[in-house]
Every structure is written in structure tokens, then in C-alpha cells.
Amino acid sequence: xxxxxxxxxxxxxxxxxxxxxxxxxxxxxxxxxxxxxxxxxxxxxxxxxxxxxxxxxxxxxxxxxxxxxxxxxxxxxxxxxxxxxxxxxxxxxxxxxxxxxxxxxxxxxxxxxxxxxxxxxxxxxxxxxxxxxxxxxxxxxxxxxxxxxxxxxxxxxxxxxxxxxxxxxxxxxxxxxxxxxxxxxxxxxxxxxxxxxxxxxxxxxxxxxxxxxxxxxxxxxxxxxxxxxxxxxxxxxxxxxxxxxxxxxxxxxxxxxxxxxxxxxxxxxxxxxxxxxxxxxxxxxxxxxxxxxxxxxxxxxxxxxxxxxxxxxxxxxxxxxxxxxxxxxxxxxxxxxxxxxxxxxxxxxxxxxxxxxxxxxxxxxxxxxxxxxxxxxxxxxxxxxxxxxxxxxxxxxxxxxxxxxxxxxxxxxxxxxxxxxxxxxxxxxxxxxxxxxxxxxxxxxxxxxxxxxxxxxxxxxxxxxxxxxxxxxxxxxxxxxxxxxxxxxxxxxxxxxxxxxxxxxxxxxxxxxxxxxxxxxxxxxxxxxxxxxxxxxxxxxxxxxxxxxxxxxxxxxxxxxxxxxxxxxxxxxxxxxxxxxxxxxxxxxxxxxxxxxxxxxxxxxxxxxxxxxxxxxxxxxxxxxxxxxxxxxxxxxxxxxxxxxxxxxxxxxxxxxxxxxxxxxxxxxxxxxxxxxxxxxxxxxxxxxxxxxxxxxxxxxxxxxxxxxxxxxxxxxxxxxxxxxxxxxxxxxxxxxxxxxxxxxxxxxxxxxxxxxxxxxxxxxxxxxxxxxxxxxxxxxxxxxxxxxxxxxxxxxxxxxxxxxxxxxxxxxxxxxxxxxxxxxxxxxxxxxxxxxxxxxxxxxxxxxxxxxxxxxxxxxxxxxxxxxxxxxxxxxxxxxxxxxxxx
Numbered sequence: 001x002x003x004x005x006x007x008x009x010x011x012x013x014x015x016x017x018x019x020x021x022x023x024x025x026x027x028x029x030x031x032x033x034x035x036x037x038x039x040x041x042x043x044x045x046x047x048x049x050x051x052x053x054x055x056x057x058x059x060x061x062x063x064x065x066x067x068x069x070x071x072x073x074x075x076x077x078x079x080x081x082x083x084x085x086x087x088x089x090x091x092x093x094x095x096x097x098x099x100x101x102x103x104x105x106x107x108x109x110x111x112x113x114x115x116x117x118x119x120x121x122x123x124x125x126x127x128x129x130x131x132x133x134x135x136x137x138x139x140x141x142x143x144x145x146x147x148x149x150x151x152x153x154x155x156x157x158x159x160x161x162x163x164x165x166x167x168x169x170x171x172x173x174x175x176x177x178x179x180x181x182x183x184x185x186x187x188x189x190x191x192x193x194x195x196x197x198x199x200x201x202x203x204x205x206x207x208x209x210x211x212x213x214x215x216x217x218x219x220x221x222x223x224x225x226x227x228x229x230x231x232x233x234x235x236x237x238x239x240x241x242x243x244x245x246x247x248x249x250x251x252x253x254x255x256x257x258x259x260x261x262x263x264x265x266x267x268x269x270x271x272x273x274x275x276x277x278x279x280x281x282x283x284x285x286x287x288x289x290x291x292x293x294x295x296x297x298x299x300x301x302x303x304x305x306x307x308x309x310x311x312x313x314x315x316x317x318x319x320x321x322x323x324x325x326x327x328x329x330x331x332x333x334x335x336x337x338x339x340x341x342x343x344x345x346x347x348x349x350x351x352x353x354x355x356x357x358x359x360x361x362x363x364x365x366x367x368x369x370x371x372x373x374x375x376x377x378x379x380x381x382x383x384x385x386x387x388x389x390x391x392x393x394x395x396x397x398x399x400x401x402x403x404x405x406x407x408x409x410x411x412x413x414x415x416x417x418x419x420x421x422x423x424x425x426x427x428x429x430x431x432x433x434x435x436x437x438x439x440x441x442x443x444x445x446x447x448x449x450x451x452x453x454x455x456x457x458x459x460x461x462x463x464x465x466x467x468x469x470x471x472x473x474x475x476x477x478x479x480x481x482x483x484x485x486x487x488x489x490x491x492x493x494x495x496x497x498x499x500x501x502x503x504x505x506x507x508x509x510x511x512x513x514x515x516x517x518x519x520x521x522x523x524x525x526x527x528x529x530x531x532x533x534x535x536x537x538x539x540x541x542x543x544x545x546x547x548x549x550x551x552x553x554x555x556x557x558x559x560x561x562x563x564x565x566x567x568x569x570x571x572x573x574x575x576x577x578x579x580x581x582x583x584x585x586x587x588x589x590x591x592x593x594x595x596x597x598x599x600x601x602x603x604x605x606x607x608x609x610x611x612x613x614x615x616x617x618x619x620x621x622x623x624x625x626x627x628x629x630x631x632x633x634x635x636x637x638x639x640x641x642x643x644x645x646x647x648x649x650x651x652x653x654x655x656x657x658x659x660x661x662x663x664x665x666x667x668x669x670x671x672x673x674x675x676x677x678x679x680x681x682x683x684x685x686x687x688x689x690x691x692x693x694x695x696x697x698x699x700x701x702x703x704x705x706x707x708x709x710x711x712x713x714x715x716x717x718x719x720x721x722x723x724x725x726x727x728x729x730x731x732x733x734x735x736x737x738x739x740x741x742x743x744x745x746x747x748x749x750x751x752x753x754x755x756x757x758x759x760x761x762x763x764x765x766x767x768x769x770x771x772x773x774x775x776x777x778x779x780x781x782x783x784x785x786x787x788x789x790x791x792x793x794x795x796x797x798x799x800x801x802x803x804x805x806x807x808x809x810x811x812x813x814x815x816x817x818x819x820x821x822x823x824x825x826x827x828x829x830x831x832x833x834x835x836x837x838x839x840x841x842x843x844x845x846x847x848x849x850x851x852x853x854x855x856x857x858x859x860x861x862x863x864x865x866x867x868x869x870x871x872x873x874x875x876x877x878x879x880x881x882x883x884x885x886x887x888x
Contacts, residue, residue, distance in 0.1 A: 147278070148173045148190075149199040152183045154209040158261045159233065163201055166266035170274065172199065180215050184222070184592075188708075191224040198278055204232035204248060205259060213251040214593075220252035221587040223708075227281045231273060232256045300391035306384055308333040308341065320391065322363040336360060338367040344374055344387070360391070454742075550578045553624060554631050556848050557780055560621045569609060571620040572654060576600040579627045579650050588643040590708040599703040602696055606659045612797075613790040614660035623653040625772035632844050640764055648717050651705070652724035652769060655693040660685065663798050666810045670802075683729050690725040694718065720765065727766035728773045733832065740767045741839050764843075771840045777825070777833045777856050778849040784856045785878040792821050792871060821874055822864040829857050 149172040153160040156176070167174045175197075177183045183200075190196055200219060204212030216230050232253045238244045245256045254277055257269055294301055295314045303312040313321075313328045321328065321336055334341055338359035354374035359367040371392035376384035454476060461472045545566050552558055553575060563571040577597055580586060586593050607616035626649050633640050641649065661668070661675075665684040668676040679687045697704055706714050727736060740763050776787040795814035802809045813819055833853065841849045863869075868877055 144282070145198075146173055147171075147198045147274075148175070148196070149201065150183065150186060150197040151176045151201050152178075152180070152210060152212075152215060153203040154178050154206075159205075159259050160203070162261050162263050162266045163233065165263050166270045167199075167201075169263075169267050170270055180210065180218070183215060184218060187219065187222055187225065191222070196224055197228055198281075199229050199231065199273070201231045201233060202253075204238075204244075204253075204256070205235045212253075213247050216248065216251040216253045217586075218592050221590055221592075223590050227285055229254050229273065229277045229281060233259055235259060300389075302333075302389035302391075304333050304387045304389070306386065308344070308387070310336075311386070317391075320360065320362070327363075546574055550574065553578050554582070554628050556628055556846070558624055558628075559783075560617060560624060561783065561786060563620065564617045569616070570604060572604040572607070572616040572623070573597070573600045575620045575624060576603075576650075576654055579623055582627065583630065583646045583650060584643065585647045585650060588647045589705055591705050595703060595707075596705055599697065599705045600654065602700075602703050603655055603658055603693070606692065606696065607657070608660065608662060611660060611662040611794060613787070613794040614657050614662055619654055619657055622656060622769070622772045622775075623650060625775045626650055626653040626768065629768055629772060629844060629846075632846055636845055640761070644713070644717060645720070645761070645765070648720040649724065649765060649768065651717075652721045653772060655721070656689055656725045656728055656769065656773065657685075658689050658696075659692045660689070662794055663801075664810055667798055667802065667807070670807050670810070671805065683726060683731075686726045686729040690722045693721070693725070723762060724765055724769045727770055733770070733836075736763075736766050736770060737836050737839065739763055744843055745839055767836075767840060767843075771836060774833060774836070775849075777829050778837055778853040779856075780852060781856055781859055782878065784852070785859075785874065788821060788825055789871060789874055789878075792819065792824070796871075816871065820864065820869040821871065822860040822868065825860045826857065826864065829853065829860070 147170075149167045151160065151164060151167070151174060153163075153176065155178065160176070164174055164176065175186060177186055187197065202212045202215055203210050207213075212232050216232070219225050219228065219230060230253045232248045232255070234245065234248075234256050236258045238256070239258060248256055255273060260266060294312075297314055298316055300316045300320050301312070301314045302310060302317055304310050310328055310331050310333060313325060317328065318325055323336075328336070338361050339357075341358075344354050353376070354372070356372065357369050358372045359369050361367050373390045373392070375388040375390070377386045377388060379385040457472050457476060461469050464472070543566075546563070549559070549563055549566065560571060560575075563575060567574050577593075577600060580593075580596050580600075586596060589596075603619075604616045607614075607619055609615060630641060630646050630649065661673075665676070667673075668684050669681045673684075675688050676684050697706065701707060706717065709717065743760060743763055776784055779787070792814065795811055796816040796819070799809060799811060799814050800816070801807075813824060837849050837853055841847065863874070863877070868874060
């Protein structure tokens with residue numbers, strides 16, 4: 001395998017910072033810690049052990065290493081240290097990817113330090129007897145383009161002139177801009193033309209003129225600038241306290257320097273930055289080529305740390321072990337070998353190779369003896385820090401792996417997005433389901449013809465020949481495709497007219513006089529990752545009470561009504577920004593935080609305050625539930641969603657009921673409303689919510705959160721958001737549920753699922769937003785009752801208007817004079833919520849969902865027995881909570 005580099009396109013105008021392989025005086029290994037405070041690095045003529053002090057006017061504070069994007073193939077982030085010798089190749093120090101702070105999901109990203117010593121196969125055998133630290137290997141040369149600097153100063157004063165002159169003295173190509181907007185526009189244009197700025201110097205002396213913290217964070221969220229060095233020029237007084245400097249460093253600034261007009265001091269400081277930050281960043285950029293080459297090798301490669309924990313595995317290793325990458329990384333090496341590994345440990349201590357036969361343990365398969373070579377590598381000092389395992393795969397390498405026995409089904413337990421990794425998305429059906437009490441397809445309160453057919457064919461398959469069984473498998477594959485699940489309700493009690501009317505209204509098809517309602521219309525609701533970020537997203541400025549409450553924003557007991565009250569009916573704005581911050585939506589969408597803030601404000605403004613239920617508080621509640629579910633999936637190592645999936649799910653949740661008129665789709669159809677006419681009486685409200693979301697977003701560049709996405713990414717994100725919003729429509733509730741259970745709900749392993757990875761991801765996302773949308777009966781009791789009160793009031797208002805306008809009454813049970821709210825809730829939980837909540841809880845493992853649902857169900861039963869029926873009765877037992885209580 002040959003790795004080549006791009007020729008120097010800059011011609012003779014090359015960087016003044018020579019590469020490690022061409023400058024014998026440079027010693028990059030002495031510059032590998034730019035995160036040390038006051039990291040002064042001398043000129044090439046100054047010995048590396050010389051402690052030079054450039055004076056108090058130029059203090060380098062907290063030089064900070066910027067993050068490297070995750071390798072798509074390896075599924076985790078890595079940085080490469082510059083070689084300790086210009087002819088030696090070292091790859092090292094992984095760092096956690098940029099993500100939202102606030103939570104404990106650090107398992108997604110893992111720190112590691114890798115050192116790869118690649119020995120040519122034709123090297124003489126006596127070389128292997130020498131100490132590996134004495135061997136020399138060719139270096140992958142870093143990029144060596146003309147260095148470009150972008151200066152962001154609001155005016156060209158003496159400080160700006162000194163910095164510009166220093167850049168020109170070191171032959172940097174300088175561009176000067178005077179505003180944040182001009183800077184971001186320049187960066188976007190450079191990215192579009194495949195160019196980049198290696199150094200950005202921001203005037204941070206006055207936040208009134210330039211918000212350096214915001215500019216730095218925005219740059220870090222801009223594609224192509226993960227390794228750009230950002231310098232902040234600060235007032236000397238800033239160095240007396242660390243709060244301003246730490247805020248800048250958290251925003252992504254690599255180094256803070258004190259203002260000075262002395263050209264010599266500026267020049268020396270710039271030289272240090274070139275040596276200590278920019279040069280290592282150039283070397284780090286080569287790691288992408290090395291890791292890509294490793295991952296695509298047909299040879300099996302494993303790398304462990306000094307205590308034999310696996311730090312890296314390539315794609316060939318996944319296939320050999322029949323395991324996913326997340327099942328391999330961080331495992332003790334003993335878990336994948338049957339053989340005793342004590343010999344390797346002893347050999348590693350003396351930095352000698354191991355060459356012998358070891359038995360490899362494949363997942364769900366018997367062990368396979370294989371020839372394994374182990375090479376210890378010392379990254380620091382003389383003791384080995386890592387061991388490289390090479391497996392000799394006989395019979396054409398990957399062809400041999402293909403001949404190994406495969407399990408009858410794909411590895412289970414984790415559902416990956418198609419954008420995340422290579423293993424099967426369809427495989428999650430059995431491992432994630434904990435109990436045999438899962439509501440299976442046959443136990444649902446419906447009886448679709450397709451259900452009968454599948455059950456009958458499965459019975460026949462048990463007593464037929466192998467050939468016949470294979471044919472039936474093919475038939476079952478076709479039967480399990482989308483569109484074949486159109487269930488009818490069975491076993492509804494005719495002696496319970498309230499439940500009959502309610503459930504019938506929810507599931508009736510597109511007759512004009514039916515109750516074709518959104519999932520939101522159908523709900524009498526209840527209530528109410530840690531990823532370690534290198535760049536800390538700024539929290540939205542708010543009073544301490546709001547900030548304290550938002551600290552619990554991922555808790556299932558989160559009090560959305562208190563947030564409604566203390567934000568004066570703006571819960572979506574505050575909770576939305578917190579969710580976007582925690583899940584790093586700003587970086588995912590490559591968008592400025594202020595654009596997201598403006599988008600949330602516009603969305604919230606288009607939720608009607610006159611609605612007692614379908615308002616921005618409900619939207620915030622669904623968004624909070626979505627965030628809680630995503631966090632739980634992450635905590636269980638169920639890597640079912642990548643960052644774009646998370647972002648689109650949160651966006652869909654925030655916008656899923658925007659501009660809801662407070663009336664059901666059936667009401668709009670019966671009244672010949674303009675929306676019903678526009679959408680031909682089909683899925684009226686959900687189509688409107690999706691359409692108005694994109695109309696508002698795309699109609700104003702100031703709130704267009706998608707404007708920096710490429711066409712394909714935007715198309716995919718739009719499709720996902722629309723699909724999730726439409727999934728909240730209730731007429732296809734049982735179809736979605738039956739499909740989800742048939743794919744994910746089997747207790748016994750299946751031979752094969754007919755769905756593609758994308759189809760399975762769609763099923764999971766639909767169920768996620770559906771459960772979030774109807775999660776109120778599974779919330780704490782006081783929230784459950786408050787939501788039930790609010791939805792009942794909204795339904796009462798619809799019935800009042802239908803009587804006044806002589807329209808067909810869609811839900812006659814919701815007459816404020818006669819309605820039994822407990823009975824409506826009991827029927828809703830029994831026929832809609834119970835089975836769906838059991839299926840989802842078994843998938844996601846959140847037992848509190850079932851616990852709260854059962855508590856609430858018992859409470860409604862008790863109210864029914866006590867004759868507590870009307871709103872007034874409910875309010876006497878359970879006073880309203882939150883801001884709505886004060887408005888009554």
C-alpha cells in the first residue's frame with residue numbers, strides 16, 4: 001500500500017515552517033503539548049531545552065489543541081503526535097469528539113494513544129532482533145501549503161498593524177476583515193474553493209466591538225476548520241483574572257496573547273505559535289490517511305494498550321471476530337482469545353516480538369487457531385505503551401474470513417444509522433428486549449389480516465421440509481414490508497361508550513365525518529450523553545432559576561410546567577437551546593447559535609397561546625422526552641442514531657405541532673377549512689405542521705438552520721423531519737406499532753429481516769417521536785393529570801364550537817357537562833398507550849415509563865370509582881400546576 005501526498009501547489013511561496021522531515025534542526029516532539037499555559041516555543045536557533053521569556057507584554061495563555069473529526073470508518077476520534085525523530089512515524093493520542101456537554105455519555109468517545117511501527121516485509125530478519133526504538137521508519141509528510149492568516153479586527157489600529165507586519169515578516173498570506181459576518185463569509189468562500197486559513201487572529205480586547213468568544217465558537221462549528229489555529233489578542237488587564245481567558249479557551253481559542261505594538265515581540269510570539277501549534281496541527285492532519293489505510297487493509301490489525309485493553313481494530317478484525325467495533329474497543333484482549341496470553345505480557349515487558357499460534361474466539365462460534373505476530377511499541381520512554389497484533393489470515397485473507405461459519409442472524413443489540421458504521425442495523429430485535437412480557441404482535445388489541453397470515457404461515461413452517469421453509473421465508477419477507485399493516489380494532493367493550501367513541505375517533509379513516517386526528521389530538525397527556533466537548537457550547541443566558549431547572553432537562557421527572565411559568569410562556573426557546581447545546585446541534589448543522597435561537601423563537605411564536613394543550617409547552621415537552629430517549633439509547637450503548645439523526649429528531653419534536661389551530665383534522669374537514677381543502681382531507685394537520693416548518697425556516701435566512709448543509713445532507717434531513725412529523729398522525733398508529741413489534745419484538749432470533757437498514761432506522765425514529773408525543777400517561781402523576789385537564793379543555797372548546805356552528809360532533813363524549821375524564825383516560829391507556837409503552841420500554845429499557853403509567857392508570861380507576869368525573873372535580877382533587885394555574 002502506498003500513501004502519497006499532494007504536491008505543493010503554492011510553488012515557491014511555501015510555508016516558513018519546514019516539515020519535520022526536511023528541517024534537521026526542528027524537533028517537533030518537543031512541541032507536542034500546546035495545552036500548557038504560557039507555552040513559549042523558541043526559534044529554530046534556540047535549543048529546545050532553553051527556557052526563553054519573551055516579556056510580560058506577550059504572555060501565551062492556555063494554548064489549546066483543537067479537535068480532530070471522527071474517522072468515519074473507525075468510529076472514534078484520533079490525533080497524531082509529531083514524530084520524536086524526523087524519520088520515525090508515530091501516531092498517537094486520541095481525543096474525544098466535539099459534542100454536547102452536560103451528561104455522562106463519555107462512552108461514545110474514548111481516549112487512546114496509538115503508536116504504529118510499520119516494518120517492510122522485505123526487511124532483513126536480523127532487524128527484528130534490535131530494539132524497536134532504534135528502528136527508523138519513513139514519515140508521512142504533512143501538508144506544506146502557503147500558510148494563510150485571517151485577521152479579525154474591527155479597526156486597523158496600531159495593534160492590528162503590528163500583528164499584520166509580524167505575519168508578513170513570516171511570509172503568511174494575510175487577509176483582514178472587520179466584522180464577524182465578513183469573517184464567516186470569508187471562511188465559507190475559502191471552504192467552497194478547497195482552501196483554508198491556518199491561522200485566525202481575533203481582536204478580543206472589547207466585546208462591544210467584536211464578540212471574540214462567539215466568533216471562535218462559530219469558527220469551530222464551521223466545516224474544514226477543526227485544525228485551524230485561533231489566537232485571541234487580549235488586553236493586558238485580562239491576565240489578572242482568568243474568567244475571560246477561560247471562556248475564550250472553552251470557545252475553541254488555542255491561545256490568548258496580550259496586546260502589544262512592539263513588532264519584535266509580535267514576531268517572536270508568532271514564531272512560537274508556528275512551532276508549537278500550527279506545525280503539530282499539520283502533522284496531525286496526516287493521521288486521516290494512516291487510519292484510513294489501516295481500516296481498509298485486508299490484514300487483521302489490533303492495537304492494545306500496555307494492559308492489553310483493545311484500543312483499535314480495523315474492519316477486517318470486525319469480520320474475523322464476527323463482532324461490531326463497539327463490542328471490540330476497550331475489551332480486555334483475553335475476551336477474544338481462548339489461549340493463555342501471559343507469554344505476550346512477559347514478552348511485552350522486554351520489548352520483544354511474539355510470533356506464534358493463538359486460538360481466536362469468534363462471537364457465537366468455536367475458536368479458530370491463527371498465526372499471530374505481536375509487536376510492542378514504546379511511544380514514551382523505554383517501556384512498551386502499545387502492542388500491535390497482526391493476524392496471518394490464510395487462503396486469500398478476506399476470502400478465508402468469508403468462509404468462516406456465520407451465525408443465523410446478524411449480531412444483535414445495537415441499531416446503527418446507515419451513516420454510522422458497517423454492521424447490520426436490523427439486528428437489534430432480541431438483545432435489547434429484557435422481558436418475555438413484551439407485547440407481541442399477536443397480543444395487540446387489533447386484528448389485521450396480515451397478522452393472521454403471518455401466524456398461520458409460521459405454524460406451517462414448523463412442520464415442513466427445509467425447501468418449503470425457505471419458500472415460506474421469502475413469502476414472509478414480502479408480507480412484512482410497509483403498507484401491509486392495516487388493522488381493525490377487536491374486542492372493544494360495547495358497554496363502554498366513552499372508550500368506544502374515543503378510540504374509534506382516533507383510528508377512523510378519511511371519511512369527512514370521522515375523527516381523523518393527529519397524534520396530538522388523540523392524547524390526553526400526562527404531564528408535564530455525556531459526551532465531553534473540546535469546545536464548550538455557551539449556555540443561553542438566563543436567570544439563575546431557569547438555569548438551575550435546565551440542569552435537569554434530561555430527567556424524566558423534568559417539570560415542564562415550572563419552566564413554562566418562570567420563562568413567561570417561552571419554554572420552547574429555553575429548553576430548545578439547552579437541548580441543542582447538549583446534543584451539539586450547532587456543530588452538526590454547521591450553524592451559528594444565534595440562528596438556532598432565532599429559529600426556536602419563530603417556531604414558538606407560531607404556536608398559538610390560545611390553545612390550552614397544543615401550544616409551545618407541549619412542543620417543549622415532546623422535545624424534552626426526545627432528548628431523554630436519545631440519552632437513554634446512548635447510555636445503553638445502543639448507537640442507533642448519529643449526530644444528524646439526533647439533530648433532526650430534536651427539530652422534528654420542536655416543530656411537530658407548529659401552528660396547530662386547537663381543532664382536530666376531522667373538525668377542519670367538516671368545516672371545509674382552507675387547510676383541509678389544501679391537503680384534500682388527508683393528514684391535514686401533520687402536513688400543515690411539516691409544511692409551515694420549512695416555509696418559515698427557508699423563508700428567512702436569519703433563521704434558516706439548514707443553510708450551511710450540502711444538498712444531499714439537507715435533502716436527507718428534510719426527509720427525516722417530515723417523516724417523523726407525519727408519524728405523529730394517529731390513523732396509522734397501529735400500523736406503525738405492529739411494524740415496530742414485528743421487527744424489534746421477537747423473543748426468538750429470526751433468520752433474516754426483510755427491511756433495509758434505512759427502513760429499520762425509520763421505524764425506530766417514528767416510534768421514538770410517537771412515544772414522546774403520547775408520553776404523558778407515563779409521566780409523574782401531577783403532570784399526567786395536568787395534561788389530561790388541558791387536553792380535555794381543548795376538546796370541550798371544539799365540541800362547543802361544533803354545537804354553535806351546527807357541525808357534526810366528532811367527539812360527543814367530550815361534552816363539558818357530561819364527560820367523564822377518568823373514563824376517557826382509562827380507555828386511552830388501555831387501547832392506545834399500554835401496548836406501545838411496553839414495546840418501547842422493552843426496546844429502550846426505561847422501567848419508569850411502565851411504573852408511572854401503572855400508577856396513573858390506578859389513580860384514574862380510583863377517580864372513576866369515587867365519581868370524580870368533571871374538570872371541576874379533577875381540579876378540586878389535583879389543582880392545576882404551572883403558569884396555567886395562575887391564569888384560571
